[in-house]
Amino acid sequence: MHYDLMIIGESPSHTRPKGKENVHFSGTTSHILWDELNKHNLTRDDCFVTNIVTKPCPKGTKPTREMITKGMNKLSKDLIRVDPLLIVTVGKFATSEMIMMNIGIFTDIAGKIIGLDWAGKWLIPIIHPAAVARNPELKKIFVDNIWTVNEVLKQIRKTTAEEQR
Numbered sequence: 434m435h436y437d438l439m440i441i442g443e444s445p446s447h448t449r450p451k452g453k454e455n456v457h458f459s460g461t462t463s464h465i466l467w468d469e470l471n472k473h474n475l476t477r478d479d480c481f482v483t484n485i486v487t488k489p490c491p492k493g494t495k496p497t498r499e500m501i502t503k504g505m506n507k508l509s510k511d512l513i514r515v516d517p518l519l520i521v522t523v524g525k526f527a528t529s530e531m532i533m534m535n536i537g538i539f540t541d542i543a544g545k546i547i548g549l550d551w552a553g554k555w556l557i558p559i560i561h562p563a564a565v566a567r568n569p570e571l572k573k574i575f576v577d578n579i580w581t582v583n584e585v586l587k588q589i590r591k592t593t594a595e596e597q598r
Contacts, residue, residue, distance in 0.1 A: 436481035438586060439517035440466075441508065442561075443526040444486035444496060465562035466523070469576060473583035481515045483508060485530045501530060512552055518589045520554050521582055524561035531556060540571075544578040546585060555589070557582050 467477060486496040486504045496504075512520075522528040525539040532547055540560070547556045559578035565571045 434481075434515055435517075436479065436515050437518045437590065438475065438480045438521060438582075439512070439515055439519070440480050440482045440521045440523060441527045441531065442482075442484045442523040444484050444500075444504075445489045462562040462566045465565050465575070469579040470582075473579065475583065475586075481511070481517060483511055485527050496526075505530065509552075512554070517554065518593060519582070519586050520549065520552070520556040522556060522558045524558075524564070528556075528558035540574055543574060544581045546581075555585065557585060 470476070470480075484504065485508065486500045487507060488500070490496050490500070520531070522531050525536055528539070528542070529536050531549065533551075536542060539558070543558050543560050545557070547558070548554075549556050557578070559582065560571050560575040562575070565575045
């Protein structure tokens with residue numbers, strides 16, 4: 434199984450519609466992500482979508498280190514199996530776990546290209562759609578993040594195709 438794009442969030446949402454309990458990024462603000470990706474001809478079918486933590490956290494709590502470790506073990510296996518060209522982390526938590534460092538002001542790194550030495554992949558953090566819903570001033574940054582994802586993915590695809598010739 435191969436997907437060009439892997440999207441990684443924190444944990445499954447509590448707001449997923451009935452019948453979509455196993456569909457990642459299907460909560461109340463997910464349309465913000467999918468609408469913007471669709472503008473660049475990227476659909477849910479083009480993406481492997483997952484989370485750092487595999488089950489929703491109890492409301493009002495953060496993931497435990499045990500939940501994170503278990504999720505990261507699964508995610509490491511998914512990275513090998515899926516072999517994405519590009520990884521997109523959604524929000525501060527997912528980005529922090531993937532790059533293995535604390536992040537100060539998330540907007541300072543959102544939309545930047547980061548090399549993941551441990552995975553041999555490129556990663557681009559993006560603003561979380563829920564943050565955009567809460568603070569519409571973040572919409573432009575979010576739109577720019579998605580534009581960057583699309584442009585970088587196009588370049589990686591082009592380079593990969595040239596290397597395969």
